[in-house]
Each structure stands twice: as structure tokens, then as C-alpha cells.
Amino acid sequence: MKKIALLTIATLVMFACGQQAKKQVEAEKAEVVLTVDEVLEQALELADQEVLVKGTVMHVCKHGGGRCYLMGSNEDITIRVEAGEKIGAFDQEQMGSDLEIVGILKEVKTEADAHNPGKEHAEHGEHGDGEHTEDAETEAAHEQIAQNQESAERIFFIEGLKVK
Numbered sequence: 001m002k003k004i005a006l007l008t009i010a011t012l013v014m015f016a017c018g019q020q021a022k023k024q025v026e027a028e029k030a031e032v033v034l035t036v037d038e039v040l041e042q043a044l045e046l047a048d049q050e051v052l053v054k055g056t057v058m059h060v061c062k063h064g065g066g067r068c069y070l071m072g073s074n075e076d077i078t079i080r081v082e083a084g085e086k087i088g089a090f091d092q093e094q095m096g097s098d099l100e101i102v103g104i105l106k107e108v109k110t111e112a113d114a115h116n117p118g119k120e121h122a123e124h125g126e127h128g129d130g131e132h133t134e135d136a137e138t139e140a141a142h143e144q145i146a147q148n149q150e151s152a153e154r155i156f157f158i159e160g161l162k163v164k
Helices: 002-030 036-041 111-115 117-124 136-151
Strands: 033-035 050-060 067-071 078-082 098-107 156-163
Touching (some): 033 036, 036 050, 036 078, 036 156, 050 156, 067 098, 078 098
Parallel strands (some): 033 050, 078 156
Antiparallel strands (some): 050 098, 067 078, 098 156
8 A cells, every 4th residue: 555655656746847847848938039130030920929039238228228229130230128117227237238138029100100090081081970071182191101101111119028
């Protein structure tokens, strides 16, 4: 009876250790560290998702440290990181050091989005009565804004959650 009890306990211990190791491997897979270059290359797929990015701090905002810029493989490849409430602020002493930042990759909204989100004016009219009140000049301007927006470079930043 003692042998069965010891064998059962040994089996449970081995099983528990195996599960813990499996969870650790899964956690490591979930925390894939991306370079700044990789984040920018995959930005469309990663938008609005949590990322872990590593880069060299090339600039820290002097007015409270609310943001910093991480450099990729050269100084022309950078991404802005907003400290936000979770991080608080970046320090000037971090300049030149490598940081790993966990955050949400966000796209910068353009002026065209702010001016005419969802093309509201063109669909519902200025008075909201369903009557089309735009003149041809305004409609042409909205079309031009939409075309420029489609061809414009998309810009992304990271809303920081924590510094590792």
C-alpha cells in the first residue's frame, strides 16, 4: 500500500513539473521580442495589438519625459513610445541605452480622419436631414483628402504599458 501511495505521489510531482515547464515555454513564445525594424515592417498586422519591442533610446522628451524614440538598425528607423500612465515618464539617463518596451502598437490618425470621419458629410448632408447639401467643390475636396490619405505614409507609435 505504501509503495502505491509513493508511486502516486511521485507521478503527481512529475506531472506537475512537466505542466509548469510547458507553461513556461508557452509564456516565452508569447513574449517574442521584436526589433524596431520588425515592428515597423509588420505594423499593419500588429496594429492595435500588444508588442514587445527592443531598441536604443535616441531621444527622451525634455518636458517631463512623456515620450521617447527608439532607434532600429540605423537612426532613420525610429518609433515613438508614449509613456502614458502605466510607465509615467522616461529619464534623460536612458538616452543611448537599450530598452524593452511592452505596449500597444497604434496608428497615428490623420487630419483627413479628424475632418471627415466616415465621410459623414457626403452621406448625410450638413443638416442631418438626409438631404445632400454639399456643393461640388466640397465633395471634390473630400475626394482629394481620401485619395491623399490612401497614398500617404502610415505612421505608427507605441502606447507604452511597461519597461522591461
